[in-house]
Amino acid sequence: MDTHPPLDLSAGEDQVEIVLQQFFEQAKERAAKLGPAYLSLWQSLEDSAAGGKRVRPRILLTSYLALGGTDRGAAARVGAAFELLHTALIVHDDVIDLDFTRRGQENVAGVFRGLAAAAGVEERAARHRGLSAGVIAGDLALTGAFRLLDRLEVDTEVRLRLAEILDEAVFASAGGELIDVDLSFQPGAPPVDEILRMERLKTAVYSFEAPLQAGAVLAGASNDVVDLLGLYGRDIGIAYQVVDDLLGVFGAESATGKSSFSDLREGKRTVLISHAAQTPEWSELSALLGSPTLSAREAARARELLVACGARDYAQNLVLEYAERARQHLQYPAVPPALRTALFAVADRAVNRGR
Amino acid sequence: MDTHPPLDLSAGEDQVEIVLQQFFEQAKERAAKLGPAYLSLWQSLEDSAAGGKRVRPRILLTSYLALGGTDRGAAARVGAAFELLHTALIVHDDVIDLDFTRRGQENVAGVFRGLAAAAGVEERAARHRGLSAGVIAGDLALTGAFRLLDRLEVDTEVRLRLAEILDEAVFASAGGELIDVDLSFQPGAPPVDEILRMERLKTAVYSFEAPLQAGAVLAGASNDVVDLLGLYGRDIGIAYQVVDDLLGVFGAESATGKSSFSDLREGKRTVLISHAAQTPEWSELSALLGSPTLSAREAARARELLVACGARDYAQNLVLEYAERARQHLQYPAVPPALRTALFAVADRAVNRGR
Incomplete structure (x- = not known):
């Protein structure tokens, strides 16, 4: 086996964080104009994204850098798009699983259930309000994933292939989620x-x-x-x-x-x-x-x-x-x-x- | 007031239908490979889209043609993207409102609730399965909207402005949906x-x-x-x-x-x-x-x-x-x-x- 020094992903990883931070900063600034609840939604979406281990951006940076890629900014942008896709999918997966926490923290649905409960909304309605916020937040993260790719300054052919890969990822994941839901209704293993x-x-x-x-x-x-x-x-x-x-x-x-x-x-x-x-x-x-x-x-x-x-x-x-x-x-x-x-x-x- | 002959939108409208039909045909072909449930999901999403009055593509064609646009194919593609966005939003809106029908027909959630019930799943679980399918289907339609814009053969600047307009539409609609949910919890009018x-x-x-x-x-x-x-x-x-x-x-x-x-x-x-x-x-x-x-x-x-x-x-x-x-x-x-x-x-x- 060939030996090579381990790749240094750190600069790319830092840039992923910067892309995500800028994305959420801009969104929160826009959201604040529509009211405090919308700002809270974006904040809780950002918190959901912040909890991730960045598995997908790291794996993307690994293949990019190991293949000689040098534009860390572009790779970070695509990596951040995958992280937003991941955020969208887990937020919607939690809605589907009726989960109000993830990794021990309240997720979007949990935060909004809590806000409703604090405002005196009864339990069942508060849960529903939380799940509704989860549906909306997931849509925003999914949109964000495609938007990050849009503004990538690369050849059209490369951009289209990247969009196709992202699309294929959504397509497979949606199909898998549906099969998962179906399996949970089947008796036995x-x-x-x-x-x-x-x-x-x-x-x-x-x-x-x-x-x-x-x-x-x-x-x-x-x-x-x-x-x-x-x-x-x-x-x-x-x-x-x-x-x-x-x-x-x-x-x-x-x-x-x-x-x-x-x-x-x-x-x-x-x-x-x-x-x-x-x-x-x-x-x-x-x-x-x-x-x-x-x-x-x-x-x-x-x-x-x-x-x-x-x-x-x-x-x-x-x-x-x-x-x-x-x-x-x-x-x-x-x-x-x-x-x-x-x-x-x-x-x-x-x-x-x-x- | 100036008088002008009314715009003839029909050729453009026909092309919108063709774009949507091709989009769903391709998706169903891919979905069938992942199993019959996924094909059903895409079929019920297509049925949801087919029920629309095409308000958004028509309004887009109106401004495009009245401003002298001549590439009906491109306009139809963007119109179809807005129709898919509309489909995504109503499918998720129905999930949020716990509605299983729209315009007197079963929506995605209704179809999948029915499939679960027919398979012997009890009422409450069948409803949940239907709503889960609705969450997934809306994500696919939303992804489709951005994908239709991606492959548009126009100048980068035009494409980016269109993507920004679509993004702004999602952003506003998500904010409005959240406010709507909140208003429904407030006592009084x-x-x-x-x-x-x-x-x-x-x-x-x-x-x-x-x-x-x-x-x-x-x-x-x-x-x-x-x-x-x-x-x-x-x-x-x-x-x-x-x-x-x-x-x-x-x-x-x-x-x-x-x-x-x-x-x-x-x-x-x-x-x-x-x-x-x-x-x-x-x-x-x-x-x-x-x-x-x-x-x-x-x-x-x-x-x-x-x-x-x-x-x-x-x-x-x-x-x-x-x-x-x-x-x-x-x-x-x-x-x-x-x-x-x-x-x-x-x-x-x-x-x-x-x-």
Whole structure:
């Protein structure tokens, strides 16, 4: 394997923050003219965006810089567009899941539910008001994502390909969200393949495939490289999602920022559950899952069962398998060594998250 | 007044339909690959779009053609973008209002509630599934609006101005929607000015100001004309909304496509209500409004009271006043006579709708 010094993303990352900050500053200035509630909406949207780990801008900067891109400003702008898309999708996902918090903080819906409750609106109506604000805020973030691309000073062809990649990301994510909603209504646990497909569409495409490809297109890479990055992104994105599922049950709260009860209480459909459903442990396990009042003791028992039935091992192997597949796509000669080194490191971090 | 033959919009209108049809055909082809539910989502989104009266594309074509524009294909594309924006906004507005029908037909949420119910999902969960589908579908239509502009083959400066106009339309509409949600939680009737401001932001900007200005920018009109069209659009848009409020209570169901009970049953905040709240008739009227079981007799009584207290006259005068203000903006020499004639006709039709 070739060795290369690690990429220095810091300048690009700083610029992403500046682009986002300017975007929200301008929006808040305009919003303030329409009244305090609208300003609050933009503020809570900015707070939602601020809580992110910038996974997508970083992955975009990685492919862009490793492919020799030098216009950090342009890459930061596209990275910020993906971050706004992410914000839009999680704000709307929370509306769909009727969630009022994210990462332990009130989300947009939570803030607006709180404002309504403080104004004396009764609980049910206050919740509805919160969710309505979430619908509106997500639309604004989605619009912002396309707007950041619009004003990019690049060749028309590059701009159109970037817009197409962003569009494809929205398209896949919407399809995945719909499949997720549908799966939640099906009795029993769906097959592993269906879970992986849903997770790929809902999250992996816009989080990995699309930003990797956008970085490459912006850097002027060949179509071969863009295609290979799509394949790498697909596989590493799936690995990342399965790690998420593992962390959602076995992760330390301090590392994940969310209670390791919540996936169990919600009865979230994951590859762990799909695997467990095929084993004798399922009858005891299925009685515990999805109980909103699951105790710490019951959660511990559910974890024990997921280990005993082999679901944890199965998921961990899936992670390794998909990460290895992802690396394989980088072995083609079309992939420059610097990119290979950088994305091997991304794969390692994805696999070892939360450890 | 100058006389001009009426503009022939028909070729442009046909092209709008073709753009929309192609947009949905392509999307459905892609969606089918992700599964039948996603195809159904796109189909119900297309059905939602098909139900529109194409107010926004027509108004855009009017300003474009009256200002001498000749590229009907480009104008149709921008018109279709505004129609998709309209579709996105009504789909999300229905989610916010918990409405499952529009114009007597099931909307996206209604279709998906029905699919869930048919699959044996219980009522409450089926409703939630329907609303979730509505959130997702609105995002897709919103994305589509920006995408149609992206691929427009015009100068960068023109494209950016169009994107900015579309962005401003989303921004205003989101702000108006938020104010509308807030007003619905306030006890009593808000002042007329607040209602008019909300209606302008929520609907008039994206329905009149923005498409008029977009047509002018695309036709290469001067900034003076673009500004005057904004002012005209603002005032005619407000007149249009007040006519809507009048039709919502006094209109024949055959003309409006919606029950003339629904605004009364919903207790919708309109200028009629704001005016009535300042009169002695309010104590009897307020007891009738917002009752979901309002009878035909009670509705008739509510209408009587709205006439007796002067609210109907007041609203009708507002319509005439705003339509007249709108016409005044067209008297400047910068406005070409053909445009003036065409927009006088638009004003007349707006005022006389449903008569």
